Amino acid sequence: MATVREKGYYHWDGQLTEARFPWWPITRTGILLAFKKRGFRFLFAGAFLPSVVFLAIIYISEHLGDFKFWARGSEKFITITPGSFKIFFTNPGFLFLMIAMLVFAGAGLIADDLRHNSLQIYFSRPLKKTDYLLGKMAVVFFFILVVTLVPGLLVLVFKVIFDGSFKFFLDYPWLVLSIVGYSAMLAVFFAFYTLLLSALSKNSRYVMILVFMIYLFSDILSGILQGIFRTPYMSLFSIRANIEQMGAFIFAQKPPQAIPVVLSFLVLGGVCGLSALVLHRKIRSVEVIR
Amino acid sequence: MSIEVKNLSFSYGKVQALDDVSLSLGDGAVGLLGPNGAGKSTLIRILLGFLVPASGEGTILGYDIRRDQAKIRRSVGYMPEDDCFIAGMDAVTFTAYFGELSGMPREEAMKRAHEVLFYVGLGEARYRLLDTYSAGMKQRLKMAQALVHDPKLLFLDEPTANLDPQGRNDILELIADIASHKNIRVLLSSHILADIETLCSSVVILNKGRLAAEGRIEDLKATDVSLYELKIKGDGEAFRKDLESMKCRVEETEDKVIKVYMPADRDRMEIFRAAARTGAQIRYFIKSQTSLEDVFAELVGVD
Numbered sequence: 001m002a003t004v005r006e007k008g009y010y011h012w013d014g015q016l017t018e019a020r021f022p023w024w025p026i027t028r029t030g031i032l033l034a035f036k037k038r039g040f041r042f043l044f045a046g047a048f049l050p051s052v053v054f055l056a057i058i059y060i061s062e063h064l065g066d067f068k069f070w071a072r073g074s075e076k077f078i079t080i081t082p083g084s085f086k087i088f089f090t091n092p093g094f095l096f097l098m099i100a101m102l103v104f105a106g107a108g109l110i111a112d113d114l115r116h117n118s119l120q121i122y123f124s125r126p127l128k129k130t131d132y133l134l135g136k137m138a139v140v141f142f143f144i145l146v147v148t149l150v151p152g153l154l155v156l157v158f159k160v161i162f163d164g165s166f167k168f169f170l171d172y173p174w175l176v177l178s179i180v181g182y183s184a185m186l187a188v189f190f191a192f193y194t195l196l197l198s199a200l201s202k203n204s205r206y207v208m209i210l211v212f213m214i215y216l217f218s219d220i221l222s223g224i225l226q227g228i229f230r231t232p233y234m235s236l237f238s239i240r241a242n243i244e245q246m247g248a249f250i251f252a253q254k255p256p257q258a259i260p261v262v263l264s265f266l267v268l269g270g271v272c273g274l275s276a277l278v279l280h281r282k283i284r285s286v287e288v289i290r
Numbered sequence: 291m292s293i294e295v296k297n298l299s300f301s302y303g304k305v306q307a308l309d310d311v312s313l314s315l316g317d318g319a320v321g322l323l324g325p326n327g328a329g330k331s332t333l334i335r336i337l338l339g340f341l342v343p344a345s346g347e348g349t350i351l352g353y354d355i356r357r358d359q360a361k362i363r364r365s366v367g368y369m370p371e372d373d374c375f376i377a378g379m380d381a382v383t384f385t386a387y388f389g390e391l392s393g394m395p396r397e398e399a400m401k402r403a404h405e406v407l408f409y410v411g412l413g414e415a416r417y418r419l420l421d422t423y424s425a426g427m428k429q430r431l432k433m434a435q436a437l438v439h440d441p442k443l444l445f446l447d448e449p450t451a452n453l454d455p456q457g458r459n460d461i462l463e464l465i466a467d468i469a470s471h472k473n474i475r476v477l478l479s480s481h482i483l484a485d486i487e488t489l490c491s492s493v494v495i496l497n498k499g500r501l502a503a504e505g506r507i508e509d510l511k512a513t514d515v516s517l518y519e520l521k522i523k524g525d526g527e528a529f530r531k532d533l534e535s536m537k538c539r540v541e542e543t544e545d546k547v548i549k550v551y552m553p554a555d556r557d558r559m560e561i562f563r564a565a566a567r568t569g570a571q572i573r574y575f576i577k578s579q580t581s582l583e584d585v586f587a588e589l590v591g592v593d
């Protein structure tokens with residue numbers, strides 16, 4: 001290690017300013033750090049796979065004549081409707097890929113700061129707790145929106161291009177809002193879900209397991225309880241089922257479970273509320289042991 | 291005045307951490323001393339706005355500690371006691387990141403990060419991952435992040451903790467340079483009295499949440515007692531009691547040196563008379579200088 005004062009200290013002649021978006025450096029750094037993680041780029045690319053498949057289906061649906069030999073008898077299955085978008089956005093494989101992405105990109109967002117005592121340096125800066133949390137949440141927003149909102153809107157544009165007319169767009173003018181609304185709600189839910197778990201432990205590996213296992217276990221538990229009690233209300237225990245209910249409502253489709261959709265919104269909102277409470281209590285500049 | 295607080299109080303539940311502390315600190319380096327639980331870290335945390343005082347008021351660099359927290363944090367640098375870093379980052383990115391969070395433009399923060407990392411001696415290691423840094427390097431890194439936005443006041447919490455002698459000397463040299471030549475005020479909290487005595491011109495001593503003493507070290511050391519160090523042969527206990535009856539404070543070190551703190555108005559010959567009375571033979575006698583350690587022991591009541 002070199003001796004101190006290899007070079008002299010010079011005063012900085014600039015002016016410190018009040019940033020308009022003080023959370024932005026936190027978000028940018030969180031995104032860059034996620035891409036530095038081994039295997040994450042592969043996973044991130046993989047999360048676009050459902051979008052590519054959906055795009056291919058749209059292309060086939062618009063060029064059925066070219067695919068007669070292959071699509072015989074299945075025309076009705078590949079007719080694109082808002083229901084197709086709902087299936088794309090809420091299919092379990094796609095949601096699973098998002099969770100896998102969050103395991104790498106989101107688990108350490110707060111856990112690593114707790115582990116390495118970084119909160120006190122964050123808050124020795126002109127930074128509010130809301131700036132810090134918004135910065136961390138925006139990392140999750142970015143990853144979720146980039147694999148849902150962006151492909152969703154692009155797919156809609158390609159549908160119009162392949163169709164050669166605005167008919168589909170004019171038939172379902174609300175579809176854009178549905179895509180934006182669903183993506184935003186999903187991003188908000190996953191942001192709260194990931195940060196809640198990330199704030200519960202100083203060990204990001206433990207948080208990675210939690211993010212993954214709670215999502216899967218809630219589904220398994222719901223299945224077991226439905227088997228025992230024979231009531232669709234048990235699907236409220238499943239994160240995936242609640243997201244599907246929410247998606248069906250937003251895309252104006254029949255909900256897969258025969259229960260009021262408002263209950264699923266309440267469950268997802270409850271998780272967000274719990275998360276906000278935990279984050280408020282856990283994120284402090286100093287750990288006060290009373 | 292860089293820091294001025296009046297009647298500051300804070301408690302963790304039933305534990306009173308700061309009790310009616312008032313102080314006024316000027317320029318240069320100021321030491322913050324006190325045994326464990328004295329309230330040093332609590333005071334720094336209140337000054338940084340991490341904790342809200344139950345009562346009292348104060349200003350840092352003219353900014354109110356309750357109302358102007360953002361301005362205070364923009365003007366001060368903080369080097370915490372614990373290891374702090376962000377896994378997966380290198381030193382340049384880390385330092386620039388906190389510069390940017392302080393309000394520096396991104397490019398300026400990056401440029402400045404290189405400069406301060408060279409200044410603290412991490413120039414060659416600035417692209418290494420922080421996870422691979424040694425304890426000494428992490429101390430320097432904390433110093434770099436505290437300096438990156440060119441603060442007017444530095445809070446240093448135990449800056450030489452867990453360092454080897456060479457690393458400690460390096461950090462002390464750095465702090466001395468900052469405090470004496472760079473026009474940056476320093477509040478240095480440390481358990482190591484020698485560090486404070488080397489670096490600081492004035493000191494604040496806290497004990498059990500209260501202000502025990504405040505002022506220039508030279509003034510505090512110029513107490514109204516004379517210090518003598520001696521070794522004896524004979525009945526030490528009787529000799530000790532005799533001296534204590536003359537209002538002297540007597541301490542014995544591990545190497546059997548007896549330190550006698552005698553009121554300045556008394557004659558040193560009384561020590562010899564006490565030895566004669568109790569049958570103790572004085573084998574070594576020297577008039578010593580009171581150190582910060584003696585002042586600390588006197589005020590806080592510990593060795």
